[in-house]
Amino acid sequence: MTATEVLKTEHRDIRVMLSVLENVADRLEGGEAVPHADLEAMLDFIRTFADSLHHAKEEGLLFPALERAGFPRESGPVGVMLLEHDAGRGHTRGLAEAAERLQAGDAAAARQAAGHARAYVQLLDAHIYKEDNILFEMADMHLSEEEQKWLSDEFERVADRFGHDRHEEYHDLLHTLRDRYLS
Ligand SMILES: [Fe+2]
Numbered sequence: 097m098t099a100t101e102v103l104k105t106e107h108r109d110i111r112v113m114l115s116v117l118e119n120v121a122d123r124l125e126g127g128e129a130v131p132h133a134d135l136e137a138m139l140d141f142i143r144t145f146a147d148s149l150h151h152a153k154e155e156g157l158l159f160p161a162l163e164r165a166g167f168p169r170e171s172g173p174v175g176v177m178l179l180e181h182d183a184g185r186g187h188t189r190g191l192a193e194a195a196e197r198l199q200a201g202d203a204a205a206a207r208q209a210a211g212h213a214r215a216y217v218q219l220l221d222a223h224i225y226k227e228d229n230i231l232f233e234m235a236d237m238h239l240s241e242e243e244q245k246w247l248s249d250e251f252e253r254v255a256d257r258f259g260h261d262r263h264e265e266y267h268d269l270l271h272t273l274r275d276r277y278l279s
């Protein structure tokens with residue numbers, strides 16, 4: 097797989113989690129209880145799989161490669177992607193705080209939790225679309241063969257460091273939540 101194919105594959109997994117989160121937002125807004133452990137598991141997936149693994153590959157490797165190819169970090173599409181990653185982290189923190197308050201018995205926090213979940217879903221849905229259809233096309237077109245090979249090798253190193261068993265555990269978690277919330 098090329099580097100951008102690896103990222104697109106991860107996007108498909110993240111999109112499954114976005115569907116789960118959308119369903120959770122509906123439930124919370126409808127006054128339904130969502131187990132705290134499930135919210136924790138969703139937050140763990142977002143923080144670890146989407147942010148530490150996926151966004152780290154983009155921010156630490158792909159975006160610098162695009163910079164070397166002449167796309168500045170501060171402005172243009174790379175800058176927008178970085179701002180969106182940060183906005184996503186803000187909603188993740190908001191969801192985590194609301195989940196804690198819900199767990200502590202503050203029923204009003206359900207609305208905040210739903211709001212942050214929904215905002216995260218909308219943000220990431222549009223973000224993934226832009227990366228798949230604009231940024232990655234740019235990368236495929238403008239990165240030299242040498243850079244593409246370097247990226248693939250570095251991605252493999254990141255995957256090794258993350259751990260292949262751990263990667264599988266996150267897939268299992270994703271499928272468990274999908275079956276619980278989307279079937
Ligand atoms: Fe991204």
Ligand SMILES: [Fe+2]
Nearest residue numbers: 103154224227
């Ligand atoms: Fe991405």
